[in-house]
Amino acid sequence: xxxxxxxxxxxxxxxxxxxxxxxxxxxxxxxxxxxxxxxxxxxxxxxxxxxxxxxxxxxxxxxxxxxxxxxxxxxxxxxxxxxxxxxxxxxxxxxxxxxxxxxxxxxxxxxxxxxxxxxxxxxxxxxxxxxxxxxxxxxxxxxxxxxxxxxxxxxxxxxxxxxxxxxxxxxxxxxxxxxxxxxxxxxxxxxxxxxxxxxxxxxxxxxxxxxxxxxxxxxxxxxxxxxxxxxxxxxxxxxxxxxxxxxxxxxxxxxxxxxxxxxxxxxxxxxxxxxxxxxxxxxxxxxxxxxxxxxxxxxxxxxxxxxxxxxxxxxxxxxxxxxxxxxxxxxxxxxxxxxxxxxxxxxxxxxxxxxxxxxxxxxxxxxxxxxxxxxxxxxxxxxxxxxxxxxxxxxxxxxxxxx
Ligand code: ADP
Numbered sequence: 008x009x010x011x012x013x014x015x016x017x018x019x020x021x022x023x024x025x026x027x028x029x030x031x032x033x034x035x036x037x038x039x040x041x042x043x044x045x046x047x048x049x050x051x052x053x054x055x056x057x058x059x060x061x062x063x064x065x066x067x068x069x070x071x072x073x074x075x076x077x078x079x080x081x082x083x084x085x086x087x088x089x090x091x092x093x094x095x096x097x098x099x100x101x102x103x104x105x106x107x108x109x110x111x112x113x114x115x116x117x118x119x120x121x122x123x124x125x126x127x128x129x130x131x132x133x134x135x136x137x138x139x140x141x142x143x144x145x146x147x148x149x150x151x152x153x154x155x156x157x158x159x160x161x162x163x164x165x166x167x168x169x170x171x172x173x174x175x176x177x178x179x180x181x182x183x184x185x186x187x188x189x190x191x192x193x194x195x196x197x198x199x200x201x202x203x204x205x206x207x208x209x210x211x212x213x214x215x216x217x218x219x220x221x222x223x224x225x226x227x228x229x230x231x232x233x234x235x236x237x238x239x240x241x242x243x244x245x246x247x248x249x250x251x252x253x254x255x256x257x258x259x260x261x262x263x264x265x266x267x268x269x270x271x272x273x274x275x276x277x278x279x280x281x282x283x284x285x286x287x288x289x290x291x292x293x294x295x296x297x298x299x300x301x302x303x304x305x306x307x308x309x310x311x312x313x314x315x316x317x318x319x320x321x322x323x324x325x326x327x328x329x330x331x332x333x334x335x336x337x338x339x340x341x342x343x344x345x346x347x348x349x350x351x352x353x354x355x356x357x358x359x360x361x362x363x364x365x366x367x368x369x370x371x372x373x374x375x376x377x378x379x380x381x382x383x384x385x386x387x388x389x390x391x392x393x394x395x396x397x398x399x400x401x402x403x404x405x406x407x408x409x410x
Pocket of ligand 1: 216217218219246289290291292337338339342343
């Protein structure tokens with residue numbers, strides 16, 4: 008079975024084609040600048056040179072058509088015919104309280120995703136364009152939707168409710184949802200496999216640290232609490248997002264600086280975090296480089312980033328009354344040995360003991376970086392959200408075919 012995984016944004020569309028026989032990636036790529044002039048398609052077929060095309064792509068229907076043309080192209084293609092695509096899986100940011108797991112797309116599912124537009128106004132409408140574009144190009148191919156929020160639907164009320172008037176929850180669904188769920192689910196499963204233990208027997212704190220960052224407490228294999236909330240702004244300090252702050256800052260700053268709501272929103276999401284404190288960059292590589300050169304603001308940004316993450320790890324250890332596994336994933340978590348070392352240095356009271364040599368090794372494999380005597384297993388687990396989307400799509404479509 009061959010499965011196309013799509014992550015549609017408002018002006019971009021990323022894709023990966025999987026052969027589920029061995030879970031290999033046959034091709035991947037992206038379409039950028041949809042709806043603008045000079046749209047770009049970058050296509051990377053396995054074992055063949057990369058192809059790049061610049062043309063006008065006005066909408067998502069055309070973007071999907073270009074991707075399909077690439078996949079069967081005489082020179083860059085990896086399929087003989089489009090009919091070889093058995094199913095399409097989509098990444099959807101917000102599934103609200105409706106979607107606790109992945110589902111096959113039908114009219115009702117589409118309506119519900121539409122109802123959730125309010126909760127993710129930047130993302131869900133773009134995902135819907137992706138679904139409709141696939142439907143227009145491949146009307147008979149089943150589609151599956153996989154939600155970033157679904158894994159966190161297991162959180163108890165004590166974790167997901169905000170201590171504000173309950174009418175805001177009943178009327179407007181104001182609550183914590185959490186994000187990066189596909190990643191936290193994937194890496195925690197990988198960690199349990201790597202350790203050869205049933206996931207239900209482990210207390211895991213999973214740190215997904217990329218541009219966006221979130222920390223999740225995983226108890227009995229289920230999300231028990233997570234640091235992102237109603238939106239991805241809550242929780243850890245991130246590349247450009249503030250993470251947790253006193254909400255009274257918002258009206259105060261609006262008043263003092265004469266800012267509109269949308270300006271404050273943009274400040275907290277796009278101009279805060281590591282970028283704001285360092286005054287330099289949101290990219291951890293540049294922060295580390297500047298620290299080495301003695302930049303004090305970069306050092307402060309790094310220290311705050313580490314401190315805030317360590318506090319969450321401590322909080323989630325308390326929430327679960329223990330921790331067996333601490334895992335790091337995503338761009339920063341997988342690559343920055345300095346970040347991992349700094350975080351773990353302050354966790355020795357929990358019995359966390361890093362092996363500095365193992366921590367310094369670069370690898371694309373799941374690996375243990377704690378010492379033999381560490382009470383907590385510290386792992387680096389490369390995330391692969393696309394693979395989990397492909398697996399869910401495969402399972403659901405197979406189940407559907409078997410009646
Ligand atoms: P996204 O949240 O956009 O998916 P990623 O998970 O790809 O982000 O993470 C991107 C971040 O990973 C970059 O901003 C960069 O700071 C960080 N990163 C990537 N490689 C390294 C590295 N070698 N050392 C430190 N940080 C890195």
